[in-house]
Amino acid sequence: MNLKELKCEPFVSKAQAIVFGRDGLVLESDNTLFKMKKGDDNVFSKIYFFQGMEEIVFALEDSDELKFNCISIDLLGHDSHFDFRVKKISTDTFCLSVYDFSEQYERVFELQQERNLRDISSKKLERENRRIQEENEVINRLYKQMSQSGTSEFVLLKSDNLLVNVDFKNINYFEAYGDYVKVYTDAKMYIIHNRMKNIEEELPPGMFVRIHRSFIVQINKIKNIEQMSIDIADRILPIGRQHKAQLLNQIKQL
Incomplete structure (x- = not known):
């Protein structure tokens, strides 16, 4: 041997x-x-x-x-x-x-250090996820409360995980955008996850009118009405044939 x-x-x-x-x-x-x-x-x-x-x-x-x-x-x-x-x-x-076993123990030590760093990062992510979840729960709760209050002069727009309080009077028009809706205000444009049908049901009565399957406008913001289009907020929007009568009828009521 x-x-x-x-x-x-x-x-x-x-x-x-x-x-x-x-x-x-x-x-x-x-x-x-x-x-x-x-x-x-x-x-x-x-x-x-x-x-x-x-x-x-x-x-x-x-x-x-x-x-x-x-x-x-x-x-x-x-x-x-x-x-x-x-x-x-x-x-x-x-x-x-x-x-x-020095080499093995050194590697074990390195692995343990890597594990400690991963644990720290994981716990940090968990805390961040909890914070975001809690914030989202608050946002959803407030959004639901505001959505159920049809008499409010303001609306909370949930955009990019933020709640933006917007006066209805400052909204020019809404535009359909797939599963989203673009909200054009005097200051800027917001994108919210919603449907035009839901938006139409939640708006204050008599203040907005649907002029097209893709557009809901604030009546007071309309500058001019052509044969099949309107001028609003420096933009020309089309009027759908099935919506023209409703537009003219609401204008007559003013």
């Missing part, structure tokens, strides 16, 4: 096999981790972890083995985590196998 075979844990990159006799003197060593001089060094005196263990080691039967795992010590000037294996290989011959 050679020294390489005595190092029986191939997944450890740093390992050393030391063969010694009953007197503790080194018979052979591959000196991978530290130098052990043949015939001069004694494993029980040079490796202080084994000091006073002669009786236990020499009591081993053939092929018996002692194991000491995960020992954190400064071994001959090399601070690391070590595993030790002592095995009797013949009547008066023993082998001490030393396994240095």
